[in-house]
Amino acid sequence: MDFLRPTTWREALAAKAERPGALPLQGGTDVMVEINFDVRRPEALLDLTGVAELREWSVAGGVCRLGAGVTYATVIDELGGALPGLAQAARTVGSPQIRNRGTVGGNLGAASPAGDSHPPLLAAGAAVEVESRERGIRTIPADAFYLGVKRSALEPDELIRAVRVPVAAGPQYFSKVGTRNAMVIAVCSFALALHPQERRVGTGIGSAAPTPLRAPEAEDFLSGELDWDAGGPSPSGRPAKGLDAGLLRRFGELCAAAAAPIDDVRGTAAYRRHAVAVMARRTLTWAWDDHRGRRAA
Amino acid sequence: MRVTFTVNGREESADDVWEGESLLYVLRERLGLPGSKNACEQGECGSCTVYLDGTPVCACLVAAGQAQGRRVRTVEGLAEGGRLDPVQEAFMECGAVQCGFCTPGLLVQAHDLLSRVARPSDAEIREALAGNLCRCTGYEKILDAVRLAAERKADPARGEAGA
Numbered sequence: 001m002d003f004l005r006p007t008t009w010r011e012a013l014a015a016k017a018e019r020p021g022a023l024p025l026q027g028g029t030d031v032m033v034e035i036n037f038d039v040r041r042p043e044a045l046l047d048l049t050g051v052a053e054l055r056e057w058s059v060a061g062g063v064c065r066l067g068a069g070v071t072y073a074t075v076i077d078e079l080g081g082a083l084p085g086l087a088q089a090a091r092t093v094g095s096p097q098i099r100n101r102g103t104v105g106g107n108l109g110a111a112s113p114a115g116d117s118h119p120p121l122l123a124a125g126a127a128v129e130v131e132s133r134e135r136g137i138r139t140i141p142a143d144a145f146y147l148g149v150k151r152s153a154l155e156p157d158e159l160i161r162a163v164r165v166p167v168a169a170g171p172q173y174f175s176k177v178g179t180r181n182a183m184v185i186a187v188c189s190f191a192l193a194l195h196p197q198e199r200r201v202g203t204g205i206g207s208a209a210p211t212p213l214r215a216p217e218a219e220d221f222l223s224g225e226l227d228w229d230a231g232g233p234s235p236s237g238r239p240a241k242g243l244d245a246g247l248l249r250r251f252g253e254l255c256a257a258a259a260a261p262i263d264d265v266r267g268t269a270a271y272r273r274h275a276v277a278v279m280a281r282r283t284l285t286w287a288w289d290d291h292r293g294r295r296a297a
Numbered sequence: 298m299r300v301t302f303t304v305n306g307r308e309e310s311a312d313d314v315w316e317g318e319s320l321l322y323v324l325r326e327r328l329g330l331p332g333s334k335n336a337c338e339q340g341e342c343g344s345c346t347v348y349l350d351g352t353p354v355c356a357c358l359v360a361a362g363q364a365q366g367r368r369v370r371t372v373e374g375l376a377e378g379g380r381l382d383p384v385q386e387a388f389m390e391c392g393a394v395q396c397g398f399c400t401p402g403l404l405v406q407a408h409d410l411l412s413r414v415a416r417p418s419d420a421e422i423r424e425a426l427a428g429n430l431c432r433c434t435g436y437e438k439i440l441d442a443v444r445l446a447a448e449r450k451a452d453p454a455r456g457e458a459g460a
Contacts, residue, residue, distance in 0.1 A: 001315070001316040003298055003316040003360070003362040005362065005365070025360060025363070027358070028359055028360055028363070029358050032319060032340075032357065032358040032359070032360060033338070033339040033340065033358070035317045035319075035360075036319060036338040036357060037338065037339070041317070044316075045316060045317065045360060045362070047360065047362055047363055049363055094340065094428060095340075095429075096424070096425055097340065097346055097353050097354050097406070098340055098355070098358075098428060100352045100353060100354055101354050101355070101358060101359070181427070182428060183427070
């Protein structure tokens with residue numbers, strides 16, 4: 001095994017072009033587990049922690065560009081306002097030690113269906129910026145990035161450079177089922193984002209299908225049914241009502257129907273489907289309450 | 298490969314390091330620092346917690362090569378001037394140690410918490426220690442120890458009285 005240590009992005013792309021079998025390494029919270037347990041023996045490790053630019057984030061034109069080396073701890077400390085859904089998910093990752101090392105870019109690279117970043121990225125409409133030395137930059141929408149269990153659209157000579165996430169223009173929530181509040185791989189998870197300016201709802205389901213996925217039918221249904229104008233700032237604006245029980249139930253059913261869970265050690269398919277519906281209703285209730293508060297304010 | 302980094306203030310090198318080796322292995326098996334414990338090797342238990350450039354991490358999940366040129370502080374480096382850190386003293390006095398396997402990681406993690414938050418609430422202590430598993434005591438004595446250490450750090454006169 002070789003240990004490759006680029007210090008610039010150009011060097012990193014060159015290394016990946018010349019050694020497509022090299023396994024990118026950031027915080028090591030997935031990769032090192034596989035190496036410690038002899039599950040994986042890549043021909044080389046490509047340590048990206050020496051590429052300083054990957055640890056940076058910036059906001060421009062309403063989009064937050066998060067370098068692939070930004071840790072969960074940084075998301076929590078610095079991006080709770082711009083990316084509330086992702087920050088909420090980041091707070092549920094592992095433990096403080098894991099959040100100090102683990103990165104959103106690494107979560108994308110591993111592409112586990114249970115990764116906590118994926119649902120909020122899907123709900124927010126994020127896109128993954130990948131690059132190769134030969135073909136340059138591609139921007140892949142999150143919902144086209146995940147292809148299968150731990151498989152993504154990333155080509156062998158490409159590296160993830162950043163993820164672009166629209167800055168939240170409405171409430172976002174994340175919910176996750178597990179056996180305790182720390183060190184839990186999600187039994188299943190759910191993220192919801194309201195995009196009031198576009199009168200649209202975003203969803204993301206985790207650990208309830210071979211890939212993280214959206215629930216498009218549920219999104220369309222809810223986008224059309226929500227009374228987006230209610231509780232507006234004008235004196236004549238009608239007071240925003242709470243959500244109708246039938247609407248909540250239907251939204252939960254459509255989200256559960258979008259999932260394709262399996263039975264495994266963490267839970268049964270039936271439990272996961274049920275839990276997705278419950279989390280969909282809960283996150284929608286939290287988000288709509290916030291939305292009504294904002295509109296009334 | 299050769300890996301060189303600063304450990305507890307001293308520059309150290311290890312030779313013939315395998316490229317997939319963890320920082321934890323280098324510390325324990327090559328540099329004679331067995332304080333950091335090897336338990337789960339998957340970041341679940343926190344027993345190998347060390348500072349890497351001032352940030353607590355699981356040493357089992359850091360590739361040795363990633364420590365090149367960086368600063369590592371282990372449980373062996375918490376005592377200063379021949380005197381235990383107040384966190385270490387409090388763990389002994391409160392009976393927060395039974396088999397001792399989780400203790401080094403808890404000490405480093407609690408040390409970090411108290412360096413950032415002088416008077417942590419119980420919720421903050423629990424959150425900070427959520428990634429450190431103890432299978433002997435339950436956690437009450439550990440919480441007692443962190444509370445006592447926080448008091449002493451905030452009011453060193455009490456530390457003298459208790460020493």
